[in-house]
Amino acid sequence: MVKKMMAQLSAKRKQIVDFILRFVEDKGYPPTVRDIQSGCGISSTSVVDYHLKVLEKEGHIRRDPEVSRGIELLGRASSPLKVQVPIIGQIAAGEPIPVPGSESWDTTAGADFLEVTADLTRGRQDVYALKIKGVSMIDALINDGDMVLMQHVNTVDNGEMAAVWLKAEKEATLKKVYMEPERVRLQPANSQMQPVYVDPENVEIQGRVIAVIRRMGKPA
Amino acid sequence: MVKKMMAQLSAKRKQIVDFILRFVEDKGYPPTVRDIQSGCGISSTSVVDYHLKVLEKEGHIRRDPEVSRGIELLGRASSPLKVQVPIIGQIAAGEPIPVPGSESWDTTAGADFLEVTADLTRGRQDVYALKIKGVSMIDALINDGDMVLMQHVNTVDNGEMAAVWLKAEKEATLKKVYMEPERVRLQPANSQMQPVYVDPENVEIQGRVIAVIRRMGKPA
DNA sequence: TTTAAAATAGAACAATTGTTCTTCTGTTAT
DNA sequence: ATAACAGAAGAACAATTGTTCTATTTTAAA
Structure with a gap:
């Protein structure tokens, strides 16, 4: 069994992370699931939720459950510039x-x-x-x-x-x-x-x- | 380079701005009205809304109406130019x-x-x-x-x-x-x-x- | 004092928004 | 083929959350 080291971002998930980054820079607060949905051309909120769950498991984002816009980008944008x-x-x-x-x-x-x-x-x-x-x-x-x-x-x-x-x-x-x-x-x-x-x-x-x-x- | 801090803020509104700043730094996303309410010991959400409206009119924050956590701090932590x-x-x-x-x-x-x-x-x-x-x-x-x-x-x-x-x-x-x-x-x-x-x-x-x-x- | 403005309270409403459920479509490996 | 799984779709639910309404208290000005 091969274990993935650094999880590679699929095209869709990379798009989502980029969208979140741009959204935060632009608006000053994170997007909602539905913001991501329309922003990335995704048909359902559940699909967004699915990808967000994967992204969190892979350590790219941190989510606060039950919290609207409770998404925090880890790694790059998190460090104070x-x-x-x-x-x-x-x-x-x-x-x-x-x-x-x-x-x-x-x-x-x-x-x-x-x-x-x-x-x-x-x-x-x-x-x-x-x-x-x-x-x-x-x-x-x-x-x-x-x-x-x-x-x-x-x-x-x-x-x-x-x-x-x-x-x-x-x-x-x-x-x-x-x-x-x-x-x-x-x-x-x-x-x-x-x-x-x-x-x-x-x-x-x-x-x-x-x-x-x-x-x-x-x-x- | 040198930036004067904000103009005179009432004690309550200064507390609110500080809370928002700490919240964003800590959590990575802005607080809700009710977060501010409990965080600043305010009895009603309408009071928070009242102060937020004043803060926006005075240019200390920017708010997106109808948007949860749609608060952006202006001035210091906001625009990392x-x-x-x-x-x-x-x-x-x-x-x-x-x-x-x-x-x-x-x-x-x-x-x-x-x-x-x-x-x-x-x-x-x-x-x-x-x-x-x-x-x-x-x-x-x-x-x-x-x-x-x-x-x-x-x-x-x-x-x-x-x-x-x-x-x-x-x-x-x-x-x-x-x-x-x-x-x-x-x-x-x-x-x-x-x-x-x-x-x-x-x-x-x-x-x-x-x-x-x-x-x-x-x-x- | 009287008055106006600022600030506070409580409640209720309506919109936003996270979550879950089921079903369906592909792809990949056995 | 068929199983296993990642991904997608749609709908519905429930919680979160912004907003508004009215009433009351406090503060500042005249």
Whole structure:
């Protein structure tokens, strides 16, 4: 007995899945059995139900019984393509780096949001955005007005770019962080520049830099 | 990119919008009036209908009459406006800057694509992406590995960042371009650095820089 | 206070819609 | 041929669900 590995979609069922996908994209909600019926030129609702049952058994869709339009496409359309990242503040040389508090995560608040494709965050949680104020991050190759995608972590691996708060200097900076014996090396992203060495007690990791987005507008 | 959240919503209607959002994310299809009723602790379906009608009039949702679960959230989760930008090559100091040829625009070809939210391109046509090779663009605050979003134009306004090919030097560079009498001023994005002046005959504008995207991965 | 508008309640109706039942048509393998 | 099975067709049923109606309460304005 040969067992089918990845179930191949018959022409009719592929048509049905495509129709559902287009319907959801177009209307914003899934189709009914009868929508599929007319949309795919099928004569009876029972035929649609038959194919839907097969599709569910094969794992292509998920159905909620007794629920109208209770069809969810699995696999492709199910994964969120866009992410709303809250812009919780700005980062400047002489100001403390904003850190997401639980209140700040209320997506219904009046906050601004940065829309990015999900591949930038790569599914990471606790991602937020900061707007760069001033040119103090030039040595991190980050300009005034740039948006920095951050992940809220307290420790980073060696070599990762992090938002660092230097307690003594009361200074915020973005540097690659290397833990070394007895000291911390802060390496500018610009490899032509020299590293800075600081006391481990003096550094506070505020977050990991995930990405930098710079939009060029027409200059004023 | 930056999107203001919705205007003032009454507590109840904010709760309803949030419920719809969570419901859709969780189940994959919109809720019924009665789902909202129980989910938001509302006593009557007519009250839900009342609020939904207000929400639609205010533009927060779209409803299809007579359609079960015919609710579509507008604004945030609704329209994932994504754009596929072809990555047509890389830009390095000593190599000619790739320009999009008509063949390169075949979206079915085996080319790589960069997915960005539509607000980055802002509806512009002829947008493509280049990957930065090497650190020669450091003075433009652009690092090795960065992705540069370009628009294929032959002329740019004063002060716009452009991909410039210097014929004599056989050199590619990204600079702010200023037309001056008898000469062209190429100003690095890093305002701390000095401009370069070149003969107008020596410059070829290959495209306008729309955005820079830098992804930080874990270092090797 | 008085009044208008907004919001809430409860119920009933009518349309939509998922499901099931039976029968029928092909195809494929034994 | 005949059995087994995927697929299709049509009808009917029952549940789900959008909508409307009227009445009442709360809120905001004059």
